[in-house]
Structure formats: C-alpha cells, structure tokens
Amino acid sequence: MAEKAERSVVEVEVPLDFTYNYRVGQYLERYIKGLGEKKILGVRCSGCSKVTVPPRNFCGACNRVMDEWVEVGPEGTVENYTIGHVKVERGAVEKLDEPRLLAMVKLEGATVPLLAEVKGMAASELENGLRVKAVFKDPVSDSLADLSHFEPVGQEVK
Numbered sequence: 001m002a003e004k005a006e007r008s009v010v011e012v013e014v015p016l017d018f019t020y021n022y023r024v025g026q027y028l029e030r031y032i033k034g035l036g037e038k039k040i041l042g043v044r045c046s047g048c049s050k051v052t053v054p055p056r057n058f059c060g061a062c063n064r065v066m067d068e069w070v071e072v073g074p075e076g077t078v079e080n081y082t083i084g085h086v087k088v089e090r091g092a093v094e095k096l097d098e099p100r101l102l103a104m105v106k107l108e109g110a111t112v113p114l115l116a117e118v119k120g121m122a123a124s125e126l127e128n129g130l131r132v133k134a135v136f137k138d139p140v141s142d143s144l145a146d147l148s149h150f151e152p153v154g155q156e157v158k
C-alpha cells in the first residue's frame with residue numbers, strides 16, 4: 001500500500017478593498033435629501049397607519065404600498081440599546097478608548113425605531129426611556145451621515 005504524501009497547507013493573505021457604488025432607490029434618496037434639509041422623513045401606511053423610518057416601499061405588517069411622506073422627530077425615546085467596547089475594521093478587532101453607544105430610537109411620530117449612535121453622555125447614563133434629539137452634520141453633505149447622532153435632550157449642541 002502506497003504511503004500518502006505529506007501535504008502542506010499554504011495560507012494566502014489577499015487584501016481586498018472595495019468601494020461600492022449602488023443606487024439607493026427613490027425612497028432612500030428622498031430620505032437622504034430630507035436629511036440634507038435637517039429633516040427626518042418617514043412614510044405612513046394607509047392601511048395600518050404604521051410610520052417607518054427610514055422609509056420603505058411596502059408595509060411589513062399589511063403589505064400595502066407606503067406613500068404618505070411624513071416628517072418625524074427630531075426628538076425621540078431610547079427603546080433599547082447596546083454599548084460597544086471594540087470596533088471591527090477590515091477583520092481586525094480593536095478595543096475602543098471610549099465605549100460606543102448604539103440605540104434604537106423611536107422618533108416622535110414614528111412607529112418603528114431607528115438604529116442610531118448616541119453621544120454626549122456616559123455609557124452608565126444610557127437607559128431605556130431616555131429622551132434624545134437628532135444632531136445633524138454641519139454643513140450637510142447629502143448623505144446618510146448627515147444625521148450624525150443623537151444626544152440627550154437638554155444637552156448643548158456642540
């Protein structure tokens with residue numbers, strides 16, 4: 001019986017760096033334009049009155065076309081949150097100097113909460129029910145990043 005040849009395993013590292021460019025569609029485009037005017041837009045369902053932010057074409061609850069645009073926020077309530085202590089970038093995990101606060105914020109007039117970063121407060125003070133307000137980039141740049149983050153209501157805008 002022939003002996004199996006010893007196999008060696010070769011590991012190849014291939015650094016990949018892609019820049020994606022894709023159409024966001026009518027709904028997200030209008031949402032982003034709204035952010036450029038420092039407005040947060042959602043859509044209301046004519047069937048069940050649910051208001052989603054960011055807007056989507058169809059209601060997830062009753063499957064109707066959602067086409068009534070409404071302005072929501074800029075204040076809202078933290079419904080849930082998580083505190084990040086590391087960041088993952090290009091596959092590498094790195095410990096953050098300051099924890100990053102991510103919250104599900106239910107904006108005034110919206111039915112569905114929006115995932116957003118919260119700044120301007122200690123992680124130990126973040127809690128469900130906290131009132132927060134939107135902080136927009138200044139100047140705006142017609143991108144999703146125009147809605148920079150949220151901070152507690154009553155806080156000075158930097």
Ligand SMILES: [Zn+2]
Pocket residue numbers: 045046047048049050059060061062063064
């Ligand atoms: Zn609906």
